[in-house]
Amino acid sequence: MKHHISRALEPIQSFFRHEAFSGLLLLFFAALAIILANSPLSGSYQAVLDAVPIAGPAAYHLDLSVLHWVNDGLMAIFFFVIGLEIKREFFFGELQSLSATVLPVCAAVGGMLVPALLYAAVNMGGAPAAMAGWGIPMAxxxxxxxxxxxxxxxxxxxxxxxxLTALAIVDDLGAIIVIALFYTGSFSLIALLAGLAALAAAFALNRRGVLHIAPYLLLGLLAWFCFLNAGIHPTIAGVILAFAIPIDRTHPESSLLYALEHRLEPWSAYVIMPVFALANAGVVLPGNLAALTEPVALGIVVGLCIGKPLGVCGAVFLLNKFLRLPLPKVLSVGHFAGAGCLAGIGFTMSLFIAALAFPDPARLATAKLGIITASVLSGAVGAGIFLIAARTPAVDQSSETE
Structure with a gap:
């Protein structure tokens, strides 16, 4: 029996180890970016990010800087991998059962709504442009x-x-929807329809049982190009394309989706995300903490550090007390509080949304400072709570829900 249980838990344990090491690597490159931005090499660092490697026709929006190629190009692959993970979770993972997903899904929703509302409350009455950052603390x-x-x-x-894994996956899905609906540029209906047609063709290939990656890749590149020119962020094309990749319900390990996910996950975790951190985390640190009192930075810190745990734990409390949803017996209040605080580490997604929300470099720098500060504080508090919870016996909550 124990052997079967350990085999059932092996995928989530492997994912845990994979993402854990990726997080440590991400931390290293984020720190490196901050060091570079505050060193004598800051000019060279910024010059590399502003360089335009492909001098293509401006009409087709391919004359992107290195920073934009990272955020619009490499991150499309990152979002594609996220889409593959979400699809797999819906078919075989923690999101396949409605009853099993109620708790993390509701916790994720609470952890998105409360931070956004707190950010809006802090920035209400201030500069109208600052309100565009309401999506930053949702991630x-x-x-x-x-x-x-x-x-x-x-x-x-x-x-x-x-x-926490299921919560973060649902959170990613929510962030993707927010980006698609609210963070778009100048809109072109013709380009959008062309991109959607390319993605529809990919779904048609799925229905016809095509298992070769080449046609999906070509249609994905076409959709990315069309979305880029449509004013829709091109990373959305990567997410939608992921749902068109075939998956074998009988033999999932031999399906195209599994093969792509396992091949691309290391590149996403160990190359794309560190490069993204190196390109986006470089913020010039102020000489004092006064910058953190600016509404944009303060709204982000309040949203991530207070809004996230409040929304996550509040949703868990309401489901347990009013809807009588049973909680796992091995978990204590401290475990949920710690998870809520760790959910306040927005970093990658928050930096991504900030770059879309604030074209003004000064406001973007303030937002980055708020994101980094909030992520450090959330991580430290969450880690402290888990260290305390490790020394506290879990409360058997089954009696409360029977």
Whole structure:
């Protein structure tokens, strides 16, 4: 029996280890970016990011800087991998059962709504442009959160790892929807229809049983190009394309989706995300903490550090007390509080949304400072809570829900 249980838990444990190491690597490159931005090499660092490697026709929006190629190009692959993970979770993972997903899904929704509302409350009455950042504190960085969980809570129950992983995946899906609906540029209907037609062709290939990656890749590149020119962020094309990749319900390990996910995950975790951190985390640190009192930075810090745990834990409390949803017996209040704080590590997604929300470099720098500060504070508090929870026996909550 124990052998079967360990085999069933092997995928989530492997994912935990994978994301944990990725989070530590991400931390290194984020710190390197901050060091470069505040060193004598800051000019060279910024010059590399502003360089235009392809001097293509401006009409086709291919004359992108290195920074834009990272955020629009490499991150499309990152979002494609996220899409593959979400699809797999819906078919075979923690999101396949409605009853099993209620808790993390509701916690994720609470963890998105409360931070956005707190950010809006802090920035209400201020500069209208600042309100565009309401989506920044909604995000959770799965690599960082699981990375800290692996270091601070080595003996944490697998149930809280599953909860935090599912929460972060739903959070990613919510962030993708927010980006698609609210963070778009100048709109071109013709280009959008062309991109959607390319993606529809990919779904048609799926229905016809095509298992070669080449046609999906070509249609994905076409959709990316069309979305780029349509004013829709091109990373959305990567997410939608992922749902068109075939998956074999009988033999999932031999399906195209599994093969692509396993091949691309290391590139996404160990190359794309560190490069993204190196390109986006470079913020010039102020001489004092006064910049953190600016509404944009303060709204992000309040949203991530207070809004996230409040929304996550509040949703769990309401489901348990009013809807009588049973909670895992091995988990204590401290486990959920720690997970809520770790969910406040927005980093990758928050930086990504900030770059879309604030074209003004000064406001973007303020937002980055808020994101980095909030992520550090959330990680530290979450780690501390888990260290305390490790010394506290879990409360058997089954009696409360029977």
């Amino acid at each position: 959770t960085d799965i690599a960082f959160s699981l990375g800290i969980l692996s270091v601070a809570a080595r003996s944490a129950p697998t149930a809280i790892v599953i909860f």
